[in-house]
Amino acid sequence: MIRRFGEPVESGRRYVRRPGIYALLVQGDAVLLTFQEEPKPEFQLPGGGIDPGEQPMAALHREVLEETGWRIAPLRRLGAFRRFTYMPEYDLWAEKLCTVVLARPVRRLGPPSEPGHSAVWLGAEEAPGLLGNQGDRHFAARHLLGAT
Template sequence: MIRRFGEAVQSDRRYRMRPGAYAVLERDGALLVTHQQEPIPEFQLPGGGIDPGESPLTALHREVFEETGWRIDVTRRLGAFRRFTYMPEYDLWAEKLCSIYLARPVRAHGAPREPGHSAFWMAPEEALARLGNAGDRHFVARFLGWTR
């Protein structure tokens, strides 16, 4: 069973499945997170949607690079969670199936390329306090050994 976080499912809504890949990115005791300005300013684990025909790892590398400017080395999959939410940028209600990976940032290639995104290094405890969704916080807490 995949754990669910976020808003309660609304029975009168039709949700579109949106698989995505996201990463807990640790280097030298700090986590690399992204800040998305629109539609609601929020700190997030870097990553995003998996395009049709794209593998989760290919999507993860692409999305992390777009949102942070970093190339990564994926260590392992940590797990997954579901999140039911409205995505105003796509005007749809989504069931997000979020696969979370542990990865190491290995090389910076400049600023984020995705408009409205900024990359930030944070102490893991600060990231845990500032991440905008409960699923991201859960996996950072697991990384820290604070929860299973």
Template sequence: MNRRMGPPPEADRRYTLRQGAYAVLPRDGRVLLTCQMEDQPDIQLPGGGIDPGESPLQALHREVFEETGWHIARPRRLGAFRRFVYMPEYTLWAEKLCHIYVAWPTMQISNPTEADHEAIWLTPDDASHLLGNEGDRHFLTRYFAASTP
């Protein structure tokens, strides 16, 4: 079962299912995030939509690279959540099914290749306060709480 995060769906609105893969990316006591700069800055777990014919892991590797410029290794699934949002870039009301992984950033190859994205490193505590959605915050704080002795 996937937990819903954020506001419930509006009863009279039609939503399109959009699946995505996102990652908590810890390294050296910090976490790699992306900041989408369009309109107003929005700090997010790196990741995004799964394209037709693509597996969640293929999408995860592609999206993390596009949004951060980093390659990742050893992804492991943490869980999933749903949220109901308007996606202005697609002019679409979406039921987003977000598959969340933890993976390790191994090498920065370039700057982000996706327009309006910046890679940022934050402490887990700062990230937990600045992430733009409840689901991202939930999985990040749960991961770091479980990995702290």
């Protein structure tokens, strides 16, 4: 069973399943996050949805590059979680199935190409508490701080 974070499921609401993959990008005692300005300003683990027919690792590389401007080297899968949420950019209610991968930033190719995203380096101790969703916070705290 995959752990659920966030808002409770609303009875009678139809949710569209959205698989996604996200990276905890660690370099020394720093973490590379993306700051998304809209629909609400928040720090996030870089990553996103896996397009139909796309392989998860290809999606991870694509999404991280779009949101941070960095190439990465995936190291290992940390786990998965799900959350039920409204996605205003797609005007849909989604059951997000989120896989989290530990990865290493390898090379900065330029600024993020995804509009409204900024690449931000934060200290490993402060990063988990600033992440915008509970699932991201859980995996970052568990890996970076040894929290459960």
